[in-house]
Amino acid sequence: MTTIGSGLNMLFSLRSPSITITSYVAQLIVYPVGLGWDxxxxxxxHTTFGVKWNLNPGPxxxxxxAMIVIMANASFGTGVGYFTDILQAQRGFYKFNWGWGFGVLVALSTQCVGFGLAGLFSRWLVEPAPMIWPQDLVNCAFMYTLHDNSKTDPARTNGWSISRYRWFFYVFLGSFLWYWFPGYIAQFLSVFAFPTWIAPNNITVNKVFGGFSGMALLxxxxxWTQVTGYVFSPLIPPWHAIGNTLIGLVVFYWITSAAVHFSGTWYADYLPFxxxxxxxxxxxxxxxxxCFYTNVL
Structure with a gap:
């Protein structure tokens, strides 16, 4: 599962907008696989060299x-590793190919640095009880949903009597059917920059409201892949985290970057926003x- 998830994330990371296979997907897929294995x-x-083992020791x-989800989260839970950006830039832009050995060493070094920093700061970022990562709460709720086979109590669910599995199936079916519209049938729904339709030949309007080469003011x-492509699902983090991101977007992108661009600084007005x-x-x-001559800058 970790190998398949990592490979799919690598493949989908080259897509625009990118799609990330998170640990929630592994958590869902592994459940019927585990029940089927049972x-x-x-x-x-069986006994091998004095060691007893069993492929099906119990239900x-x-x-x-939980152990499978932890392994999936550690390997591909937040998308592809950052080292893939280095390898892609070297091969795609700079035409460098230093072999698979270099790629393996870069992968190990960057991943070990990340896990090492997590271990160094675990006393402050992991062990304290208030340090709760919102993504983990989703995993916990999802885990109890899958393993709790009791019927829904309307008294505890504000009158809802639909089962968890049935509700999940409805949402899954609706998402699957709807994506055909922004993904294939009506792709203008993916980036709904309607001001550029009104004035398609106006450069300023396209710079301000354009979704691909503009600042996307609206x-x-x-x-949904446009929403979750780069900042993951907005349904998971608390409101103050989303507000912090929104403030940064307005201050540094909509105001500062726009002022630099439209003022002509560094001849930016001659380039796309x-x-x-x-x-x-x-x-x-x-x-x-x-810019290179015989692989030398």
């Missing part, structure tokens, strides 16, 4: 499920590899 695999005791339980979208491309001193697309 039903299919024989309960037989799939809460602890086994960031409307009907595509938002872009991932590189340009030369004439405003044309710049090929990064042309």
């Amino acid at each position: 039903k299919i695999m024989p309960n037989r005791q 799939f339980n809460f602890k086994e499920h 960031p409307l979208t009907f595509d 938002s872009t991932s491309s590189s340009y030369d001193n004439t405003g044309k697309y710049s090929i990064i590899s042309s």
Whole structure:
């Protein structure tokens, strides 16, 4: 599961907007797999070099499920590793390929640095009871939902009598059917920049309201992947965390960046407001590899 999840995250990270396979997906998929393993695999005791082992020692339980989720969260829970950005930039932009050995060492070094810092600061960021990560609360609630087979009590659910599984199925089916519209049938719903439709040839309007190369002053979208592509689900973090992000967006992007761009500083007015491309001193697309000669800057 960790290998498949990591591979899918690597594949979907190249998509725009990117899709992240989180530990919630693994938590959901593993549950029927574990129950099926319990039903299919024989309960037989084996001995190898004096060590006894069994492929089906007992029913799939809460602890086994939690251990799988922990492993999935540690390997691909927050998306691809940051080292993939280095390898992609080297091969895609700079045309460098230093082999698989370099990639493995970069992956191990960056991941070990992250886990090492987590261990150093665990006394302040992990062990105290108030240090609760919102994502973990979703995992806990989801875990109890899957393993609690009791019927819904309307007295405790504000009158709701629908079961958890039935409600999940309705939401899943609705999400699946709806995504065909912004994803394929009506792609304008993905980036709903309607002011640019009114004045498609107005450069200023496109810079201010454009969703791809502008500042997106009215960031409307009907595509959930646009919402969760880079900041994950807004339903998980508390409101003050979202408010902090919104303040940073307004101050540093809508105000500061707009002031720098439209004032002509560094000839920014000749370039798109938002872009991932590189340009030369004439405003044309710049090929990064042309800055190198025999792999030397």
